[in-house]
Amino acid sequence: MSEAPRSMETVQKLKFYQKGTHTVGNRLISEAERNVQASIERSNSLTCGHRACQGCGEALGARYAIDAAMRAANNQLIAVNATGCLEVFTTPYPETSWQMPWLHSLFGNAAAVATGVAAAMRVTGKPQVRTVAQGGDGGTTDIGFGCLSGMFERNDDVLYICYDNEGYMNTGVQRSSATPPAARTATTPTLGTEPGNVFGTGKFVPKIAVAHDIPYVATASVADLHDLEAKVTRAMSFQGARYIHINVPCPLGWGASSGDTIKLARLAIETGLFPVFEAEHGRITQVRKIRKRAPVTDYLKLQKRYAHLFKGGVPDPRVARIQAMADRNIADYGLVEA
Amino acid sequence: MAVKHPYAITLDVGTSRVNHTGSWRTLRPEYVDRLPPCNAACPAGEDIQGWLSHAEAGDYEQAFRALTANNPLPAIMGRVCYHPCEGACNRAQIDEAVGINAVERFLGDLAIEKGWGFAAPDKDTGKKVLVVGAGPAGLSAAYHLRRLGHAVTIREAGPLAGGMMRFGIPKYRLPRRIIDAEVARITAMGVTLTLNDKVDDIEKAMTAGGFDAAFLAVGAHIAKHAYIPAAGAAKVLDAVSLLRSMEGEEPPLLGRKVVVYGGGNTALDVARTAKRLGAEEAIIVYRRTREKMPAHDFELEEALDEGISMKWLSTIKNVDGGVMQIEKMKLDDKGFPQPTGEYETLEADSLVLALGQDVDLSLLDKCPGIEIENGVVKVAPNMMTGRQGVFAGGDMAPSERTVTVAVGHGKKAARHIDAYLRGADTPSTEKHGLASFDRLNTWYYEDAPATVRPMITAARRINTFDEVVGGLDETNALYEARRCLSCGNCFECDNCYGVCPDNAVIKLGPGNRFRIDYDYCKGCGLCAAECPCGAIDMVPEQL
Ligand SMILES: Cc1cc2nc3c(=O)[nH]c(=O)nc-3n(C[C@H](O)[C@H](O)[C@H](O)COP(=O)(O)OP(=O)(O)OC[C@H]3O[C@@H](n4cnc5c(N)ncnc54)[C@H](O)[C@@H]3O)c2cc1C
Ligand code: SF4
Ligand code: SF4
Numbered sequence: 001m002s003e004a005p006r007s008m009e010t011v012q013k014l015k016f017y018q019k020g021t022h023t024v025g026n027r028l029i030s031e032a033e034r035n036v037q038a039s040i041e042r043s044n045s046l047t048c049g050h051r052a053c054q055g056c057g058e059a060l061g062a063r064y065a066i067d068a069a070m071r072a073a074n075n076q077l078i079a080v081n082a083t084g085c086l087e088v089f090t091t092p093y094p095e096t097s098w099q100m101p102w103l104h105s106l107f108g109n110a111a112a113v114a115t116g117v118a119a120a121m122r123v124t125g126k127p128q129v130r131t132v133a134q135g136g137d138g139g140t141t142d143i144g145f146g147c148l149s150g151m152f153e154r155n156d157d158v159l160y161i162c163y164d165n166e167g168y169m170n171t172g173v174q175r176s177s178a179t180p181p182a183a184r185t186a187t188t189p190t191l192g193t194e195p196g197n198v199f200g201t202g203k204f205v206p207k208i209a210v211a212h213d214i215p216y217v218a219t220a221s222v223a224d225l226h227d228l229e230a231k232v233t234r235a236m237s238f239q240g241a242r243y244i245h246i247n248v249p250c251p252l253g254w255g256a257s258s259g260d261t262i263k264l265a266r267l268a269i270e271t272g273l274f275p276v277f278e279a280e281h282g283r284i285t286q287v288r289k290i291r292k293r294a295p296v297t298d299y300l301k302l303q304k305r306y307a308h309l310f311k312g313g314v315p316d317p318r319v320a321r322i323q324a325m326a327d328r329n330i331a332d333y334g335l336v337e338a
Numbered sequence: 339m340a341v342k343h344p345y346a347i348t349l350d351v352g353t354s355r356v357n358h359t360g361s362w363r364t365l366r367p368e369y370v371d372r373l374p375p376c377n378a379a380c381p382a383g384e385d386i387q388g389w390l391s392h393a394e395a396g397d398y399e400q401a402f403r404a405l406t407a408n409n410p411l412p413a414i415m416g417r418v419c420y421h422p423c424e425g426a427c428n429r430a431q432i433d434e435a436v437g438i439n440a441v442e443r444f445l446g447d448l449a450i451e452k453g454w455g456f457a458a459p460d461k462d463t464g465k466k467v468l469v470v471g472a473g474p475a476g477l478s479a480a481y482h483l484r485r486l487g488h489a490v491t492i493r494e495a496g497p498l499a500g501g502m503m504r505f506g507i508p509k510y511r512l513p514r515r516i517i518d519a520e521v522a523r524i525t526a527m528g529v530t531l532t533l534n535d536k537v538d539d540i541e542k543a544m545t546a547g548g549f550d551a552a553f554l555a556v557g558a559h560i561a562k563h564a565y566i567p568a569a570g571a572a573k574v575l576d577a578v579s580l581l582r583s584m585e586g587e588e589p590p591l592l593g594r595k596v597v598v599y600g601g602g603n604t605a606l607d608v609a610r611t612a613k614r615l616g617a618e619e620a621i622i623v624y625r626r627t628r629e630k631m632p633a634h635d636f637e638l639e640e641a642l643d644e645g646i647s648m649k650w651l652s653t654i655k656n657v658d659g660g661v662m663q664i665e666k667m668k669l670d671d672k673g674f675p676q677p678t679g680e681y682e683t684l685e686a687d688s689l690v691l692a693l694g695q696d697v698d699l700s701l702l703d704k705c706p707g708i709e710i711e712n713g714v715v716k717v718a719p720n721m722m723t724g725r726q727g728v729f730a731g732g733d734m735a736p737s738e739r740t741v742t743v744a745v746g747h748g749k750k751a752a753r754h755i756d757a758y759l760r761g762a763d764t765p766s767t768e769k770h771g772l773a774s775f776d777r778l779n780t781w782y783y784e785d786a787p788a789t790v791r792p793m794i795t796a797a798r799r800i801n802t803f804d805e806v807v808g809g810l811d812e813t814n815a816l817y818e819a820r821r822c823l824s825c826g827n828c829f830e831c832d833n834c835y836g837v838c839p840d841n842a843v844i845k846l847g848p849g850n851r852f853r854i855d856y857d858y859c860k861g862c863g864l865c866a867a868e869c870p871c872g873a874i875d876m877v878p879e880q881l
Contacts, residue, residue, distance in 0.1 A: 019394060019783060019820045019821065019822065019823070019824070019829070020782060020783065020829065020831045020870065021782070021783065021784030022781060022782040022783070022784050023782045023831035023832060023833045023836075023870060024831065024832040024833045024835065024836030024837065025830070025831055025832025025833075025835070025836070026831060026832075027395070027829070027830045027831070027848065028394060028395065028820065034832075035832075035836070037832070037835070037836040038832040038835070038836065040845050040847070044841055046841075047353065047354065047355060047841055048354070048355055048359070048840050048841040048842060048855070048857075048858035049353065049354030049355045049356060049357035049358070049359060049858060050354050050357075050359075050840070051354075051357070051359070052839060052840075054362065054860040054861060054862035054863075055839065055860075055862030055863065055864055056839045056862075057839070059839040059840070060837065060838075060839040060864075063839070063841070090354070093349070093351070094347075094349035094350060094351040094352060095351070095352060095353065095354040095356065095357060096351065096352075096353065096354060097353070097354040099353075225836060251862075257863070258860075258861075258862035258863055258864070259862060259863030259864055259866065259867040259876075260867065261839075261862070261864055262837060262864060262867065262868050263867060266781065292781075
């Protein structure tokens with residue numbers, strides 16, 4: 001080019017988009033560089049005929065994650081499942097949707113059972129067979145939390161994946177310790193002066209997992225498949241305890257349209273409500289930046305569990321508190337490009 | 339089953355695939371193709387999204403073939419088309435329109451460089467069609483008629499083919515070797531072109547040549563004259579003759595100070611030509627305002643950049659030697675210019691009138707059934723004139739008078755002439771619904787890798803000056819093509835295949851798109867919501 005090169009600064013300000021960069025596949029790149037989900041060869045570990053609701057984020061997240069783990073483990077993978085939607089909708093006896101070795105024991109002991117499976121593989125001389133444990137937020141953040149922390153603490157060679165849909169959904173949408181403030185559930189009805197779930201309770205398990213200094217912790221979302229698959233693949237490259245927490249919208253429990261599942265997951269990221277990051281050995285190593293920042297109202301308004309915040313057209317002061325939570329995440333994790 | 343079941347177990351285990359969850363569905367996803375706004379806006383009816391998709395993959399020859407299925411003149415288009423496609427492009431609502439015209443030019447130039455030609459038709463129909471005039475309308479009709487297997491003869495009055503593209507549009511916007519190359523590609527298909535061969539009487543010409551049909555495309559070449567009293571040795575010329583004489587041996591003499599009267603593209607071309615001929619000052623006098631000027635704003639900008647000056651709201655009352663009386667105008671409530679009675683004088687060596695052109699219709703004098711309205715030939719929706727078998731298009735028919743409209747007329751007429759010759763029904767022109775912006779999920783189209791950006795910004799800047807400066811090189815043409823969102827047409831991004839929680843989308847492999855497995859599709863609508871380009875509709879299930 002004959003003209004003087006533009007300074008990087010002006011260049012960065014210009015926005016140029018390239019076709020399909022964020023899509024599941026991209027016919028313009030080589031087959032090998034594409035996502036597992038773009039391939040006809042994907043293992044479909046969780047196959048059709050399952051009884052999850054229409055537009056279930058958890059069914060989607062589980063196939064995304066397990067298919068990626070299957071590829072990373074050369075299909076030498078055993079899954080242990082906690083009780084929860086994922087277990088119920090995939091394995092109503094005598095049917096199973098799992099096209100891989102899969103075990104279910106109790107609600108709270110998935111991490112411990114997985115520890116045993118991993119040990120069994122080791123002592124029987126099959127170290128190439130890897131183990132994943134999986135559960136919903138109920139089985140992970142509440143009921144199975146002790147076993148999970150123990151597995152972390154012992155640094156057992158298990159990848160634990162939590163599909164967080166923010167409540168006990170298949171039993172009729174009850175609150176869990178992952179249910180966000182103000183959300184309506186069967187046990188946090190929209191009654192009284194502070195309808196919905198209270199502010200200031202609950203826990204964010206990824207942070208607790210990081211505090212165990214285990215090799216790998218990440219959060220991921222069904223709205224960003226590239227990121228999710230990269231994280232599962234990275235997790236599988238470690239030996240020892242690993243934890244991935246995936247945000248999976250629930251059309252039923254959240255009172256959302258079945259076609260909005262991915263949109264909601266996307267908005268959870270873009271508002272800052274769900275920080276997407278990666279940590280190794282107790283330190284945050286990577287943060288996924290917000291691409292197009294959105295106000296929390298964009299996210300809240302799509303869900304009936306928050307409808308009480310928008311009654312009568314008067315802005316409820318609690319919306320500002322939720323916005324403040326998002327802003328705090330943005331500041332704490334550095335979610336917005338400086 | 340021979341296998342004995344364990345205690346308290348009565349059923350055989352098996353896959354959940356026996357459970358056909360498709361029965362839950364109330365809405366069903368259906369793959370659709372919608373009409374991209376660029377395609378809808380193209381006067382030549384190009385499938386822009388279609389040819390860009392080949393260019394995106396780096397298959398430029400295929401892109402050229404797909405493009406020329408509708409328009410045989412891409413290198414010309416890429417220079418002179420006013421690209422209404424870009425005005426309609428959905429991407430403009432994200433950042434900037436796709437540089438369609440620039441990619442078109444790249445493909446056109448590459449085709450010339452590589453010598454890509456058009457195949458002669460497999461079969462000849464034995465029908466003969468006469469095309470009168472080798473401007474864009476005539477050339478386009480001849481090309482399409484030939485592709486359909488007809489024997490085509492173009493009779494052209496001028497010494498060279500191209501019409502107003504050669505004798506109007508200045509060289510600095512359209513180099514003549516480009517016209518030559520694109521015309522040669524058409525004649526190489528077996529189209530006969532005879533030059534200096536004016537048709538005076540269409541009836542006679544058809545009988546003498548034994549033609550089964552004719553397409554008239556004689557353009558509009560008679561300069562309109564405003565009555566301006568002139569005295570002394572005033573040098574008054576008209577724009578069409580001036581530009582035409584640019585193609586001759588001797589450049590016209592205009593003097594140091596040139597005034598051009600008019601507000602269209604032609605006025606700008608004349609003023610810019612005058613500058614290039616050495617005039618120190620070129621002034622355009624126009625009776626209305628910039629907003630009301632028919633010329634395109636980008637052309638005006640280019641002219642202003644070149645130092646052309648504008649006198650708005652002014653009419654020329656009379657010319658006396660080198661002095662002109664100018665009356666100031668003002669716009670009335672309806673936006674029409676009205677005289678104010680205020681005068682000023684302007685000195686100039688010459689005055690060029692660029693007030694538009696009329697059609698020379700003398701070849702139709704003896705033709706029965708022809709109707710003339712507003713100085714142009716009336717045509718039916720199938721482009722046929724009042725005379726059976728005689729069709730007309732381009733500037734001589736009702737038209738916006740651009741090269742692209744002329745090409746579109748040529749194509750349309752060719753299809754109808756073909757139907758007429760075969761005694762068939764008029765070809766269907768049913769179109770898909772529009773792929774409007776609200777149908778897109780633009781989230782999936784991302785920023786470019788930083789390394790490409792500096793190059794592309796430079797190229798895009800050049801491109802803003804379109805024809806004055808060079809075209810894109812391969813890297814940035816490819817990049818530009820990849821900016822296309824593929825509005826309304828599946829680009830095999832695998833999103834639907836990926837986002838279905840029920841594995842109910844079947845991938846059929848490259849080029850074959852996808853199929854919904856209705857045995858398992860629960861109708862959640864995620865595929866439709868997450869399809870970036872709006873190629874999936876959710877349709878109520880008949881229950
Ligand atoms: C100065 C100028 C600049 C322009 N710039 C642009 C531009 O940038 N972009 C754009 O899109 N449009 C532009 N236009 C308009 C465009 O050139 C015309 O709309 C277009 O060329 C019309 O095509 P046509 O085929 O109908 O007629 P023409 O191009 O006029 O061609 C008609 C042909 O028929 C021949 N002919 C006439 N009578 C007879 C006869 N009796 N027998 C045989 N042959 C005959 C003529 O010699 C001529 O070759 C411009 C026009 C002018 C005047
Ligand atoms: S983005 Fe592509 S398909 Fe859509 S209008 Fe623009 S050029 Fe046409
Ligand atoms: S989601 Fe992608 S692959 Fe599916 S129809 Fe739309 S463009 Fe095609």
